[in-house]
Amino acid sequence: MSEPRSIALTRLALWCDPTRIQTWPKFLASLPEDALAPTPTDLGRAFVTTRMTSTGHAAAFDLVRNLAGLECKAGRLQLRGLGLLRRSPAGYAVSADGRALAAAYRANPAGPEWPRLFADALLGLEPRTRALIKRLSEEGAVLKFERDAWFAGSYRRARLVRTGEPDMFPLDAARERRTLRESLNDDAWWCLGEWRSDPCLEGATHCRFRGTRSEAFSLHGIGPALRAACEVLLVGGLLHRNGGELRLDRAAAIRLLPGRAADFGWLAxxxxxxxxxxxxxxxxxxxxxxxxxxxxxxxxxxxxxxxxxxxxxxxxxxxxxxxxxxxxxxxxxxxxxxxxxxxxxxxxxxxxxxxxxxxx
The missing domain is CATH 1.10.10 (Arc Repressor Mutant, subunit A)
Structure with missing residues (x-):
């Protein structure tokens, strides 16, 4: 078997306030159809704020941090986000998926279509979100928060309980506990999702994730980032919450995203x-x-x-x-x-x- 392709996994930031799930579609909908810039930050600087720097205004920078996708630079693969912006020799522009999301938001910001499209993109293209929902798709799976409310208490103490399996702590970045790190290491090719068919990976059949600056990838800030993803899935209708417990609504997931059903094992x-x-x-x-x-x-x-x-x-x-x-x-x-x-x-x-x- 050939060596697995090494893919650097950047930090998952998504948007600053996890509850403001309209942040990305609203930004994409605000861009002109021919918007083009050398970097995602330059797009944000041109159409959001001129103060787009990674040091002085981290919240503004995080807006565009995970909008790009799988890229090959100097022979090294790096997965930067969902690919709602695409890179070409001319610069960065909104991708086809990004245009679809923006069009749905522009057509009806209060409607159900753009959250469904957004949920579909996260489940197809974001490895850490895929790993979490795959675990929530297992028998008896429930994510229990520290206190009796939605994402209440310490994210680090949120436990994912499954039938016949040891508890894990998917919102924790620690290396000494059972977190999403095991899923990302052991099932990296599946977690990669639709990126597996990207031209950058032509001929590959398996991969491994690494960090951008070291061999080990980081889960720093994974709690707020996965809460942002779960907010999208909740509004999209795929998750069910009851006090301090979160479950996947399998019937709703099959109805809303039938194309994902086989991938996540929703059709037992x-x-x-x-x-x-x-x-x-x-x-x-x-x-x-x-x-x-x-x-x-x-x-x-x-x-x-x-x-x-x-x-x-x-x-x-x-x-x-x-x-x-x-x-x-x-x-x-x-x-x-x-x-x-x-x-x-x-x-x-x-x-x-x-x-x-x-x-x-």
Whole structure:
């Protein structure tokens, strides 16, 4: 097996006041469509405040700290945030995900759509949030705060209790306790989420997280940062709170984000092909070309990023169960990569989801 790809994990800051979940979408919605700057800080300086420095005005700097994404600089990979800003040779601009979030917020700041999109981005692209929600998705999982209220008391003392598992302290940065560090170390490739299909990681099958200045990554400030993420998930409808206890609402999560259900194991008892069908219904519309074809290699990469370990095997199983039909196939070009089931005649395919509707 090849060596895991090393990815520097920057500090998770998100926004200064965890309860102000509109901070990022409001900022993105305020940017002109053609906004471009050499750094995320320069974007903030141009459109928020001229006092964007990491020393004198840390709160303003934290506004843009985690807006960029996975980047390769001088041959080293660094994950800076959710990728709502994208880096190109010309500078930083709002990404497609960032534009979608901004458009939803602009259309209805009081509506449910932008919190849902925001929750989806966090669960797909932020490793520490993914690790926490994966643990909250386990049997009997509940996060218990020190006092009988939402995030009340010391964050360090908040305990995540699960059936048959030792307690862990996910809002603590300590190295001598069971925290999210174990999840991030032991299951780094899964925690990476949709970044697994990023061109920077082409050919990689596993990774490890490190710090930006040392081998060990830091969880400094993880409590307030994960509270900010949980505020989004609460408003988005995925979390349920009762006094000093927080639980994942699995039924609501499946309804609101069906494309994440298989990834987080929310569909206990479903067959793998059943989980696959929900994911396909979500992703196929965005992959189909004008002719209705899907590039098999692109579909494979996206399904892997959504948690389907062996997409070709899962598609074959769905076919054998009569849930999926590959009703057209064609050769592509060398840039289209490996065909479905390794067959070059299936570089381009058309899929029909039986009982759901045409996939093309």
């Amino acid at each position: 008892g479903e067959s793998e092909s059943g989980n696959l069908m929900i994911t396909l219904a979500q992703v196929l519309p965005g992959l189909c070309s004008a002719t209705g074809h899907v590039v098999a290699s692109e579909l494979r990469n996206l399904l892997r990023a959504r948690g389907v370990a062996d997409p070709d095997r899962a598609i074959a199983a769905a076919q054998s169960e009569g849930r999926l039909l590959v009703y057209a196939e064609d050769y592509g070009q060398s840039r289209h990569g490996e065909g479905l089931f390794g067959d070059p005649r299936k570089q381009l395919v058309k899929l029909h989801l039986v009982g759901i509707g045409p996939g093309a």
